[in-house]
Amino acid sequence: MAKWTPFPFVGDYNFDAEGVKSSWARLHAGDLEPLPQDPKLLQAWAHFHNGDFYKSMSMGLDLGLSGLNVANKAVCVYATYLERQEAIRQALFVEVAERTEAQIKQQPDNINAYYWRAYALGRYSQGISVAKALAQGLGTRVKTDLEHVIQKQPMHADAHIALGAFHAEVIDKVGELIGAMAYGAHKATGLTLFQQALKFNMASAMGMVEYAHALLMLDGDAVVHEATRLYQQAASAKPIDAMERLDVEMAKAELED
Numbered sequence: 001m002a003k004w005t006p007f008p009f010v011g012d013y014n015f016d017a018e019g020v021k022s023s024w025a026r027l028h029a030g031d032l033e034p035l036p037q038d039p040k041l042l043q044a045w046a047h048f049h050n051g052d053f054y055k056s057m058s059m060g061l062d063l064g065l066s067g068l069n070v071a072n073k074a075v076c077v078y079a080t081y082l083e084r085q086e087a088i089r090q091a092l093f094v095e096v097a098e099r100t101e102a103q104i105k106q107q108p109d110n111i112n113a114y115y116w117r118a119y120a121l122g123r124y125s126q127g128i129s130v131a132k133a134l135a136q137g138l139g140t141r142v143k144t145d146l147e148h149v150i151q152k153q154p155m156h157a158d159a160h161i162a163l164g165a166f167h168a169e170v171i172d173k174v175g176e177l178i179g180a181m182a183y184g185a186h187k188a189t190g191l192t193l194f195q196q197a198l199k200f201n202m203a204s205a206m207g208m209v210e211y212a213h214a215l216l217m218l219d220g221d222a223v224v225h226e227a228t229r230l231y232q233q234a235a236s237a238k239p240i241d242a243m244e245r246l247d248v249e250m251a252k253a254e255l256e257d
Helices: 017-022 039-050 053-062 064-081 086-106 111-128 130-135 138-152 157-174 176-183 187-200 205-235 242-256
Strands: none
Touching (some): 017 039, 039 053, 039 064, 039 242, 053 064, 064 086, 064 242, 086 111, 111 157, 130 157, 138 157, 138 176, 157 187, 157 205, 187 205, 205 242
């Protein structure tokens, strides 16, 4: 496997298994991952929250079925924010999609397995172009998985964000009429999903950034002020771990553009 790009703020977060356990509710307000009891699994999560995504993935995979959610999250976050080569990024998303496919067959009640499958397929779709992905039926698969997550866990903030992004991106690519008729994508639904996500997890810098992206896709110049406000709010957030730090840095980069 190619050498992974290191987290640029290494050393800023120093969780151990106990620290992760005591901060679990805050760390997992977005994905509602159940608190594990296995100290080794907690340590894999500690590596994730510290930004050592490769070690987190490796430990998760070594733990077998119980470690797949941390392994898949580590891969998805790394590929989204840190991997510089598009071909490797896409291969990582395919890897997660295939792994979650098998995981769901063995753990049909593991809600985040569906979430990470949707996330991986959604990011992969962005890489090949949303229009091409829709033609291949990937959009429907993403939407179905995310709706399943929200049905089972109505306060899953990250699934609301991802589904809101789906509605916005489809409309951006094919327009409101075809988006609604062919893919069930609706502007009002997408915006409501983002608003709900930020009620469930008010500290979500990712939610603010993705909401701003969606607003600009849907309404362009008319909402620049509101999108900028969301970017500023995200940029001033106090990140608790490596993933949140990457979201905050992304918001800062948007403001500089």
